[in-house]
Amino acid sequence: MKKIISSLVATLAITTVTLNAADYYASVNGEKITKADVALVLQDPRIDFAKLPKSSQKQVLEQIINKKLLANLAIKNGIEKDPAYKDALSKMKKDLAFQVWQKNEITKHKPKESELTDFYNKNKSKFVVPATLEASHILVKTEKDAKSIIKQLNSAKDKSAKFVELAKSKSVGPTGVKGGYLGKFQSNQMVPEFSAAANKLKKNTYSKTPVKTQFGYHVIYLKDKIPGKSLSFNEVKGNITQMLVGNAYNKRVKELSDKLRKTAKIVIK
Template identity: 85%
Template structure:
């Protein structure tokens, strides 16, 4: 599932701000200060300008006003004839041309419902959320140490508390200081021997025999287990559509790029 989602092209979309005629905060010689101007200054979409203190709003607007005034003056002073300005403008035009072209190309590739469903049917095995485990462990170097720890837990009235106490004093792993707590993780995330043993446990139970892995011998305590499930078509339909758009776009870009490269003079130093 991760592999499929990673190919999505949501980051390729161009975000635009739609404003009503009256949707502005101030004006400078008729040049309106819009939400887009404010967003450019704030540089953080999480900030709601309307909820900022009045003095902070004023500071932002004053900064934009000064910027517009200085930009107008720069144009009057002939900045458009400056080489650095021309070079920057040329690069900006190229970047903007590519972004708009990219947006238009993406819009051309809209998969049909039948294409999306067909992909889902052929790749159902990829649309699975694995079983999730929540566990702790005690890691020691030898099998005898692990057996001794299991015996101590067996004889304890509060086995969970005893497990945590032994993990803090006996475990050689980095989680020992946390009572061996590993957190929640996909069942297939750990090394195979550990995952197999943990999967066999019931909630709030521990391994009665040492579990050997490349790291040593483990005693595992399973706190919780959430069964995995297959994702329905409706749950992943949108993701599949985005992925198919991305694949079609990437194929188109490669074909166009390869064709253009044949007639372009390219020098790499």
């Protein structure tokens, strides 16, 4: 098989051109190898073919060339009469018919500006970015241990550095090795007791009393607090458009499906 493929490729004249010039990379007996052909092989829209090494580009093109040559050979040898081919083609046609119909239906639905603003005004509570906290914590098993840590922090000159030191040596939580750092998180993301205590702190301060949760006793250090905000109409207009288009499409699908089901013979085994 390898010798047959090599022989076919050897007799082929490949004309490579720049994509910008003719929107194709090469041709096989006059049949163009396009961006769509390359995309099918790469199967990842994040990969930029033009930025791949020349050796990788050549490998991709060679794969497409072989595929086209063998596909043409199969057609020449009568593959279109094969029952398996006919069955696969029939299924493919139905899938393609649905995809094109779906695209056309979605295109039909274009919400008016008034619909978009009306939805925004009635759902402003949905377009709010919650406050974000950046914090560290020291988790210990007893209230006595937590109070001891707070006492050491109270007497420390560099409280931030001392907090990291104590977290690494005293915290029983998994973040202890990182100085207790929890990263950034939504203000209501943690368990209620922790979130309530963290929200009360000012930037670069720590909890002066132990915070009890189901995990034990915490000493919290708040590094930063970013206030929440309401998103403007222009910031969410695109999202609202997609939402309304999706809702309209789903409604249309349900209406048509319900109607078609009334006269269809459906058997579920």
